[in-house]
Amino acid sequence: MYLKKIVLVVVFLGLIAGGAFSYMVYSAIFSPNTSFTNEQAFVFVPSDANFEEVANVLQPLLKDIDSFREVAQRKGYMDNVKGGKYALKKGMNNNEIINTLRSNNIPVKVSFNNQETLANLAGRIAVQIEADSLTLLSAFKDRKFLGDKNFAPDNALGMYIPNSYELFWNTSAADFRNRMHKEYTRFWNQDRKAKARTLGLAPAQVITLASIVHKETVKVSERPRVAGVYLNRLRKNMLLQADPTVIYALKLHSKDFDRVIKRVLYKDLELDSPYNTYKYAGLPPGPIAMPDISAVDAVLNPEAHDYLYFVADVQNFGFHKFAKTLAQHNRNKAQYVRWINAQNVNR
Structure with missing residues (x-):
């Protein structure tokens, strides 16, 4: 009888201990373990992070990092950390947190436009994804990649079509560059290629000309007319004489490239540079900036006219006055020069 009581007590204590252990395990796995008050918090895990860095x-x-560690060990997450951007929701338990960190890498929106150089582009992208600007710039300038894709260092900027793109935060520099080449290929569809051929230009040349058009006017509605002027000049073998290239x-x-130049002086036109279209005929070696899509499409769909000249319209700011003859252009230009001198813009 005494032995039976002992057995019952032991069983009872075992049940209590087992229940307590089960409760502890259940709590560690399934009890809410977030301490933030917002509906969600974003976590960025570097590609080379180990578990301690994630912790x-x-x-x-x-609330309890130790219980998270225990569950992470049980679920094998400690040796299977994956980089990316993850969204933790308020009230998540450890099981849900680990499942999220395992498989719910969420994409980010990466956008860029108006960059003047590959270095500027690298800096813009580096604040949006994990890759740093130096690694990105190295990938952008990789001569083997450029040669394989029929680009050169001077026109490599033209491969990057300004827009917003969805990709993972932990996308590598090389993968970002490769993705942008795919977007470039997609952008240059059969319709755009056919229009470029009609103009006698390759896609890279279209983008170079579009960069000049983009810099000449911020008015999207005026870009097809400006494009028409430059295309007329190219057809007549005239110098482009585009101030933005100077x-x-x-x-x-x-x-x-942080230098601000508001006025091109006559002495500037003597600078010996393949980008100086007052000295060298045809298009410069590559784009002088990243043209937006409206500028590219303006070149591909130019306004048909006989204009060969244009100058800023001081009576309708942001727009230009166009001329078919040099004499008419000089009259328009004189009006502009009087105005800019009155503004004391010397540089």
Whole structure:
């Protein structure tokens, strides 16, 4: 009888211990373990992160980091960390958190436009994905890649079509560059290629000309007319004489792309640079900036006219006055010069 009581007590205590252990396990796995008050918190896990680095990132967001560690070990997450951007929702338990970190890498929107150089582009992208600007710039300038894709260092910027793209935060520099080439190929569909051929231009040349059009006017509605002027000049073997190319040449010569140049002077036109379209015929070696899609399509769909000249319209700011003859252009230009001198714009 005494032995029976002992057995019952032991069984009872075992049940209590087992229940307590089961409760602890259940709590560790299924009890809410977030400490933030917002509906969700984003976690960025570097591609080369180990578990301890992930734990350090998570610690401010969790009530109990030790229970998270226990569950992570049981589920094999400690040796299977994956980089990416993850969204943790308020009230998640450890099981849900680990499942999220395993398989719910969420994409980010990456956007860019108006960059003047590959270095500027690398800096813009580096604040949006994991890759740093130096690694990105190295990938952009990779000569083997450029040669394989029929690009050169001077026109490589033209491969990047400004837009918003969805990709993973932990996309590598090389993968980002490769994705942009796919987008470039998709952009240059049969219709656009056919229009470029009609103009006698390759896609890279269209983008170079579009960059000049983009810089000449911010008015989208005016871009097909400006494009028509430059195409008329190319057909007549005239110098393009585009001020934005001279400004680019000056910046390139001084290695200072932060420099602000509001006025092109006559002495600037003497700069010996393949980008100086007052000295060298045809298109420059590559784009002077990243043209937006409206500028590219303006070149592909130019306005048909006989204009050969244009100058800023001081009576309708943002737009230009167009002329068919040099005499008419000089009258328009004189009006502009009087106005800019009155503004004391010397540079």
